[in-house]
Amino acid sequence: MNIGVVVFPGSNCDHDCAYVFQDVLGQSVRMIWHKDTLPGGLDAVVLPGGFSYGDYLRTGAIARFSPVMGAVKAFADNGGLVIGICNGFQILLEAGLLPGVMVRNTSLNFICRDVYVKVENAATRFTNRCESGQVLKIPIAHADGNYYTDPVTLAGIKANAQVIFRYCTPDGKVTPEANPNGSLDNIAGMMNADGNVLGMMPHPERSAETLLGNEDGRLIFLSMLSAFGKTEQQSRLVRV
Amino acid sequence: MKSLVITQAILEQHKLSEDEYKKILEILGREPNWTELGMFSAMWSEHCSYKSSRIHLKKLPTTGPRVVQGPGENAGAVDIGDGLCAVFKMESHNHPSFIEPYQGAATGVGGILRDIFTMGARPIALLNSLRFGSLDNANTRHLLKGVVSGIAGYGNCMGVPTVGGEIVFNDIYALNPLVNVFCLGIARKEKIFLGKAAGVGNPVIYFGSKTGRDGIHGATMASDSFDEEAAQKRPTVQVGDPFTEKLLLEACLELMAGDCLVGIQDMGAAGLTSSACEMASREGTGVELELADVPRREPGMTPYEIMLSESQERMLMVAKAGHEDEVIKICRKWDLDVAVIGRVTDTGKVVLKENGHIVAEIPAKALADDGPRYDRPSSPPAYQEMLQALNYDALPDVKDANAALLELLGSPTIASKRWVYEQYDHMVRTNTMVRPGSDAAVLRVKGTDKALALSVDCNGRYCLLNPYEGAKIAIAECARNLACSGAEPIGVTDCLNFGNPQRPEVMWQFVLAIEGLKDACEALRVPIVSGNVSLYNETNDLSIYPTPMIGMVGLIEQADRTATQWFKQAGDVIILLGRTREDLGGTEYLKVVHHREQGSPPLLNLEDEQAVQACTIRLIREGLVQSAHDCSDGGLAVALAECCISGADGRIGAVVELARDGLRRDALLFGESQSRIVLSVKQEEADKVLDVARRAGVPAARIGIVGGGRLVIRVDGDRSAPGSSIDLDLLTVHERWAMAIPRALALD
Numbered sequence: 001m002n003i004g005v006v007v008f009p010g011s012n013c014d015h016d017c018a019y020v021f022q023d024v025l026g027q028s029v030r031m032i033w034h035k036d037t038l039p040g041g042l043d044a045v046v047l048p049g050g051f052s053y054g055d056y057l058r059t060g061a062i063a064r065f066s067p068v069m070g071a072v073k074a075f076a077d078n079g080g081l082v083i084g085i086c087n088g089f090q091i092l093l094e095a096g097l098l099p100g101v102m103v104r105n106t107s108l109n110f111i112c113r114d115v116y117v118k119v120e121n122a123a124t125r126f127t128n129r130c131e132s133g134q135v136l137k138i139p140i141a142h143a144d145g146n147y148y149t150d151p152v153t154l155a156g157i158k159a160n161a162q163v164i165f166r167y168c169t170p171d172g173k174v175t176p177e178a179n180p181n182g183s184l185d186n187i188a189g190m191m192n193a194d195g196n197v198l199g200m201m202p203h204p205e206r207s208a209e210t211l212l213g214n215e216d217g218r219l220i221f222l223s224m225l226s227a228f229g230k231t232e233q234q235s236r237l238v239r240v
Numbered sequence: 241m242k243s244l245v246i247t248q249a250i251l252e253q254h255k256l257s258e259d260e261y262k263k264i265l266e267i268l269g270r271e272p273n274w275t276e277l278g279m280f281s282a283m284w285s286e287h288c289s290y291k292s293s294r295i296h297l298k299k300l301p302t303t304g305p306r307v308v309q310g311p312g313e314n315a316g317a318v319d320i321g322d323g324l325c326a327v328f329k330m331e332s333h334n335h336p337s338f339i340e341p342y343q344g345a346a347t348g349v350g351g352i353l354r355d356i357f358t359m360g361a362r363p364i365a366l367l368n369s370l371r372f373g374s375l376d377n378a379n380t381r382h383l384l385k386g387v388v389s390g391i392a393g394y395g396n397c398m399g400v401p402t403v404g405g406e407i408v409f410n411d412i413y414a415l416n417p418l419v420n421v422f423c424l425g426i427a428r429k430e431k432i433f434l435g436k437a438a439g440v441g442n443p444v445i446y447f448g449s450k451t452g453r454d455g456i457h458g459a460t461m462a463s464d465s466f467d468e469e470a471a472q473k474r475p476t477v478q479v480g481d482p483f484t485e486k487l488l489l490e491a492c493l494e495l496m497a498g499d500c501l502v503g504i505q506d507m508g509a510a511g512l513t514s515s516a517c518e519m520a521s522r523e524g525t526g527v528e529l530e531l532a533d534v535p536r537r538e539p540g541m542t543p544y545e546i547m548l549s550e551s552q553e554r555m556l557m558v559a560k561a562g563h564e565d566e567v568i569k570i571c572r573k574w575d576l577d578v579a580v581i582g583r584v585t586d587t588g589k590v591v592l593k594e595n596g597h598i599v600a601e602i603p604a605k606a607l608a609d610d611g612p613r614y615d616r617p618s619s620p621p622a623y624q625e626m627l628q629a630l631n632y633d634a635l636p637d638v639k640d641a642n643a644a645l646l647e648l649l650g651s652p653t654i655a656s657k658r659w660v661y662e663q664y665d666h667m668v669r670t671n672t673m674v675r676p677g678s679d680a681a682v683l684r685v686k687g688t689d690k691a692l693a694l695s696v697d698c699n700g701r702y703c704l705l706n707p708y709e710g711a712k713i714a715i716a717e718c719a720r721n722l723a724c725s726g727a728e729p730i731g732v733t734d735c736l737n738f739g740n741p742q743r744p745e746v747m748w749q750f751v752l753a754i755e756g757l758k759d760a761c762e763a764l765r766v767p768i769v770s771g772n773v774s775l776y777n778e779t780n781d782l783s784i785y786p787t788p789m790i791g792m793v794g795l796i797e798q799a800d801r802t803a804t805q806w807f808k809q810a811g812d813v814i815i816l817l818g819r820t821r822e823d824l825g826g827t828e829y830l831k832v833v834h835h836r837e838q839g840s841p842p843l844l845n846l847e848d849e850q851a852v853q854a855c856t857i858r859l860i861r862e863g864l865v866q867s868a869h870d871c872s873d874g875g876l877a878v879a880l881a882e883c884c885i886s887g888a889d890g891r892i893g894a895v896v897e898l899a900r901d902g903l904r905r906d907a908l909l910f911g912e913s914q915s916r917i918v919l920s921v922k923q924e925e926a927d928k929v930l931d932v933a934r935r936a937g938v939p940a941a942r943i944g945i946v947g948g949g950r951l952v953i954r955v956d957g958d959r960s961a962p963g964s965s966i967d968l969d970l971l972t973v974h975e976r977w978a979m980a981i982p983r984a985l986a987l988d
Binding site: 009010011012013015016019020023035049050051053054055056109110111112113114139141143203205206209211212213 | 389392396397398399481482483484486487573574575661662663664665666667668669670672673684686799800888
């Protein structure tokens with residue numbers, strides 16, 4: 001699988017995403033500078049986490065104007081697979097590739113810890129290796145992960161099964177206590193109507209290796225591989 | 241050059257003594273001008289010149305087979321094999337953080353990060369050691385919140401995980417908090433860059449942020465004591481921009497990957513002055529700079545302001561002649577200001593011009609290396625004997641051990657720091673194997689089978705009561721934290737926070753602490769490769785406790801052979817390594833329960849310490865250990881409680897039986913005897929573990945079993961006096977420990 005990881009100024013999970021695809025899953029990865037355009041032949045594009053443009057003005061608000069974003073939009077319009085993680089999700093919202101906005105966490109603090117998310121829709125190109133209703137433990141690390149949209153849009157994305165992950169308790173109950181940031185309807189991740197653009201606040205790349213104590217996040221990357229009929233290759237760093 | 245009359249008042253303002261001024265006259269052979277005076281003032285400040293500490297620092301052991309770069313550069317470097325080096329350093333930002341906690345702490349993080357990536361290393365971990373007053377105090381809460389968000393704001397944005405640290409709360413730090421930041425990076429051994437201005441004719445290139453009028457005389461401010469007027473010094477605190485620093489980091493590493501760089505140094509304390517003169521001095525060259533070419537934030541800045549500005553996120557590099565365009569192209573790619581501002585010369589002088597006219601001319605070495613050196617008088621304080629005298633007979637033994645344990649777990653120094661570390665991104669870069677909340681942080685090193693363990697530590701109260709023993713213990717405990725992760729210590733960085741060196745009792749503390757560090761490092765065979773001294777930590781004539789903070793790096797050869805501190809499984813056997821003595825002096829128990837900070841700190845035998853650590857490392861490497869936790873603040877009872885409640889995936893109880901053997905009950909439960917580690921091992925491995933310990937000459941005893949929903953510690957079975965045993969349900973224990981800090985902060 002050919003993956004493009006976009007590097008905005010201030011991206012800081014770009015290396016982590018590249019590491020997962022390349023070193024852990026044995027896929028081919030190209031880093032794409034935000035002032036460039038997308039090269040041909042990509043199967044999927046990753047908008048990684050970080051603080052693009054220092055989060056100045058508003059998260060993702062400046063990155064959406066980066067030259068590469070025109071190409072990312074065209075890529076998505078043509079059905080290309082796009083995954084935005086954390087800041088990448090925020091950029092997708094600002095760029096209008098996903099509906100809604102992110103506001104400050106209710107605690108007003110940055111929060112970094114493991115959370116549990118429930119897979120609400122396992123029939124997607126990002127979750128086909130999960131069971132419907134499966135609970136995944138994946139870390140979050142953000143100050144602005146409090147998703148918000150208007151009631152009509154919310155009803156629409158729910159009806160359309162576009163809500164992919166919701167914050168939940170370890171045993172899968174979607175409760176206010178399990179919501180770390182005040183996100184509307186406990187939304188942790190969502191997809192566009194065509195099912196080829198996913199945004200999620202939790203960081204699956206941080207929970208994709210046994211050595212880091214958790215492999216739940218790996219399912220999302222494996223699902224993307226499956227969507228292309230691929231399986232993980234023997235990685236360069238094999239650990240027993 | 242314009243001359244001026246240097247008055248006593250001007251010298252005082254620049255914190256230069258009359259003797260120091262005489263020396264300046266000698267060096268220059270004339271009166272300095274205003275710019276030159278400012279440059280001397282900054283470079284000869286305590287902060288930059290180490291004038292009170294240097295003769296003592298020489299005693300520290302700084303060499304070893306792994307040392308690639310010792311003290312004197314931007315950071316130290318230690319060989320970890322596979323062609324890689326661990327590059328690390330710790331630095332203080334105490335004074336700025338007291339004046340403006342958010343920016344003070346943020347720019348502290350920014351400064352230490354630059355020290356690391358300047359060496360060619362990509363920073364992969366930050367830790368911090370913080371000291372505050374009591375949380376009952378509204379200003380302390382303001383400082384804690386500000387410092388934590390400052391560290392988070394900068395580190396998170398940089399994408400460097402803050403993986404650990406420690407915080408102690410004590411009234412002595414109320415008006416002089418300590419903010420010490422540690423950073424570690426990884427570099428290829430053959431690609432380590434130094435701050436040297438080599439190659440006459442090579443261009444001197446400035447890049448990063450523009451120079452503004454902020455932080456002027458920060459170094460001098462940081463070398464001063466504080467009083468009520470401290471708030472007025474706010475303009476000397478710099479303002480951080482982590483986004484620009486992130487660009488600077490990536491630009492630097494990209495420049496370093498090429499072949500254009502000769503030497504590089506960040507502009508930290510004393511800004512352009514220090515980077516220019518230190519780079520020239522190290523190489524025995526000179527530099528000539530045209531100040532009109534320095535990128536500036538506003539017009540009309542004087543040479544004095546340009547040279548002394550401590551605007552953040554700036555770098556000075558010497559490139560290979562002819563490679564200017566390559567450098568400029570990379571900097572522009574990252575949207576950074578960049579300008580060729582001068583050349584390397586053979587004059588040995590820093591020559592500054594403004595539009596072609598010379599505005600300053602000083603021998604580089606005079607600024608960087610020939611500053612004053614003081615052998616300041618030292619003598620023990622009059623109160624030292626009183627501090628150490630602790631009459632055990634007058635001290636009633638513990639009457640309600642349950643209550644005492646809960647009180648200790650609820651004291652902010654011991655309580656869970658989750659409120660703090662959840663605000664730090666501690667996982668970015670996907671190396672963090674052991675997150676904050678265990679004895680040491682553990683990070684895998686990508687591309688190898690190895691991992692590094694990191695720990696920072698210091699017990700300032702021990703150091704107050706006995707500076708020599710306290711410093712020894714700081715080293716030993718830091719190494720013990722690493723040992724509990726299965727890591728062998730390979731290098732130390734220190735951050736020596738002390739009071740006013742012009743007070744003989746402070747110098748006495750300093751000199752003894754250095755001796756303690758030296759002896760402990762030699763015994764544990766671990767070199768000090770970098771460090772920082774922060775003096776004048778004194779407000780309203782009250783000095784802080786001597787606090788020689790230690791940051792230590794340990795190597796784990798097989799990343800999957802490591803351990804964490806919490807119990808894993810019901811049925812596991814709990815084993816205590818080490819010997820418990822009657823060590824109540826200077827303990828957290830004595831402070832929290834008896835409100836005394838008195839006595840002699842626990843005895844530390846370095847040979848015993850070495851044996852316990854080596855034994856623990858061996859057991860972990862052989863895969864015989866389920867958990868390992870060091871006994872420190874609050875003693876064995878607190879250590880056992882932490883083993884039960886600090887696990888990320890839930891709590892698990894324990895039933896422990898202790899024999900008094902003539903010890904006081906409080907000493908047995910809460911005493912802080914050194915060289916002790918609590919292990920849990922699988923039942924079937926217990927005999928083997930005890931046998932390994934016995935053969936290594938390490939005292940080891942089976943003290944209990946993991947399991948259940950309670951923490952039970954019985955003393956002498958049930959024969960002991962009522963109230964001397966501990967029996968608590970874990971929910972209560974956990975609640976006290978977990979909620980202490982959030983509850984204290986909710987007062988606002």
